[in-house]
Amino acid sequence: MPRIVHLGLGNFHRGHQAVYTQLAGGDWRITGIARSNRALVETLRRQEMRYTVLTINGDHVDAQRVDVVDRAMVAADDPAGVVDAIASPEVAVVTLTITEAGYQDDRPGDRSLLGLLAAGLSRRAGAGGLPISVVSCDNLTDNGQVLSGVMRRIAARTEDSALAGYLDARVAFPATMVDRIVPATTDRHRELARRAGYADQVPVPAEPFRQWVLDDSFAADRPSWHEAGALVTPAVHDWETIKVRLVNGSNSMLAYLGLLRGHALIAAAFADPVVRAAVDALGDEYQPTLPAPDGFDAPAYRAALAGRFGNAALGHRTEQVGADGSLKLRQRVVDTASWYARRSALPSALCLLTAAYLRCLCQPEALAGGPPGDPRAAALAERGRRHPDEHELVRAVLGEDELFGAVLAADTAFQERTGDLLRVLARSGPAAAVRALTP
Ligand SMILES: NC(=O)c1ccc[n+]([C@@H]2O[C@H](COP(=O)([O-])OP(=O)(O)OC[C@H]3O[C@@H](n4cnc5c(N)ncnc54)[C@H](O)[C@@H]3O)[C@@H](O)[C@H]2O)c1
Ligand SMILES: O=P(O)(O)OC[C@@H](O)[C@@H](O)[C@H](O)[C@H](O)CO
Incomplete structure (x- = not known):
């Protein structure tokens, strides 16, 4: 057998x-x-x-x-x-x-x-x-x-x-x-x-x-x-790029912003208009960067995904999806950020995703239940204590650390915008940070 x-x-x-x-x-x-x-x-x-x-x-x-x-x-x-x-x-x-x-x-x-x-x-x-x-x-x-x-x-x-x-x-x-x-x-x-x-x-x-x-x-x-x-199909890489960005990247946004809004479940986060606006903005940023294998229809894929995230009875927890971000986020952020950097553009929703992650891990007092599990939780919390200024914190974590690698370490515009959004998140909360996405 x-x-x-x-x-x-x-x-x-x-x-x-x-x-x-x-x-x-x-x-x-x-x-x-x-x-x-x-x-x-x-x-x-x-x-x-x-x-x-x-x-x-x-x-x-x-x-x-x-x-x-x-x-x-x-x-x-x-x-x-x-x-x-x-x-x-x-x-x-x-x-x-x-x-x-x-x-x-x-x-x-x-x-x-x-x-x-x-x-x-x-x-x-x-x-x-x-x-x-x-x-x-x-x-x-x-x-x-x-x-x-x-x-x-x-x-x-x-x-x-x-x-x-x-x-x-x-x-x-x-x-x-x-x-x-x-x-x-x-x-x-x-x-x-x-x-x-x-x-x-x-x-x-x-x-x-x-x-x-x-x-x-x-x-x-x-x-x-x-x-x-x-x-x-030989087009696996294309499908994987689409999936890691639209499904997993959006899921990470739902997890970190959802935790900051007090949601235990992904579906509850998705039903929250503040989080939903951030997920939609992130999808809009990902969409032009995606490959187009045969059979892929971006609007249809995103519409189906909205139904999947909204499946309230499933019980997918924000804490589970948010676990191990230091190992997972790099693939959901860096390639897309580089795509925009090559075009001298700034992906603000991607900066918000990064800021929401840093808010959860570096400033864990923001979450009543503590940060989601992460092998770098202690190190990131220590960074947060050492750098109370949000811009300094982002520069320390992205600029000097291994979290997102050399590309974002050199991308000062991405760091600056992430610092702006982290400051808004810390001082005025997620709704204000999502409003700040649109100038
Ligand atoms: N759950 C999903 O929705 C989903 C969807 C697509 C892909 N995946 C992939 O499947 C993986 C597992 O998801 P799951 O829901 O089964 O999680 P799970 O927690 O139910 O199981 C995780 C498995 O990984 C093993 N594991 C954990 N850390 C390990 C380590 N350091 N070394 C070796 N093994 C280790 C555990 O022993 C366990 O068998 C995810 O990380 C992801 O890559 C999951
Ligand atoms: O599986 P992970 O932990 O890499 O990411 C969390 C979620 O994005 C993930 O579990 C999705 O639900 C899954 O990848 C859907 O296929």
Whole structure:
């Protein structure tokens, strides 16, 4: 039976790639690897490896049973088992959803999930080198290349020439764009599953919309995901650029400005005219910078997205979307800011997004519940304490820091405008800052 090993058994995989795999038919099965979430794996085993995907569309909930993930293990408890699973000859595909943070952690051996992936591939290299495709399904620009780069760095650092040769010859890293809003599970979702007739402790809430765009550069067999609606095209990069900007960039605006307006949920933030005006302004700024792959219609895409963000029953939390901004925002801000800088123009809504993030992280007293989780939270709060003046703060963070890299470090006009908007946010609040977008 052909098998997929999935690294990062979070909600997104269970509500996206697992659903595509089940709908595609065939006899593919998935071994799901959780990094450390023992409770999830034990619960799935108690539920005979079945769970419910709740497709939530306003008041309507459709419950779908998924049983394609038929094995699961916890990497922290059984790293050798993970290496064995990846090395198994029946495995032709490895997929990953390990968050942006996962790609920062390239410690070899059993000290990180990517270290275990490299160890599994190395074992395959030494055992005949059966081909395999390794598919990042994280929200990263050029996710296939990023992952391939990490594997090559580990091979070089560990002086594993067999692995390096295998990566060149028999391992493919197809690029993908993945899209479906899949929030974290709450008791309300468990109650929805119960009402649908399933005593499921780990149901997965999801929106009706789903999209998966794949580059067909696989090294071996894959499920017929296209039969389940996946688009196979060489234009993945274009679709990913569109998605990372319009979906994820707008989502970040909803999260940070929404938190500053006291909203716990993305849909509540979207229903707030102040936040909505900022999201619309950001969409207007992104739109001219976007590529135009076949089938892409920007106004229709944005209108559909408005319906998705407004899906009030979904329960997507601002705090979840706002987490790890120091790892995620760079791709949602820098390329677009450079596009405008090359045209001697200033993207004010993008500056507002940056200012809202800095307000949440550098001036965390602005949020009753504290800042969203972020690996740089302490460092950014310390910057905020050291620089009470907003312009100095923005210069310190963007000009000297690694947050957004060299391009914005040199873009003094972007920094100045971000400082202006941060000052308005701090002194007069989000509504005044959104009004300040239009001169
Ligand atoms: N949830 C969504 O709506 C959505 C949509 C599109 C793409 N994605 C992608 O999927 C990723 C996971 O989302 P999710 O909703 O499943 O989150 P989740 O919190 O349910 O699961 C995250 C998974 O990543 C693993 N992980 C976290 N930090 C890690 C690290 N440092 N190293 C290795 N593994 C780590 C966790 O162990 C867990 O298995 C997102 O970061 C994003 O890139 C999510
Ligand atoms: O997934 P993240 O954490 O990179 O970003 C948060 C949201 O923008 C994201 O989860 C979207 O809801 C998702 O990317 C939609 O496909």
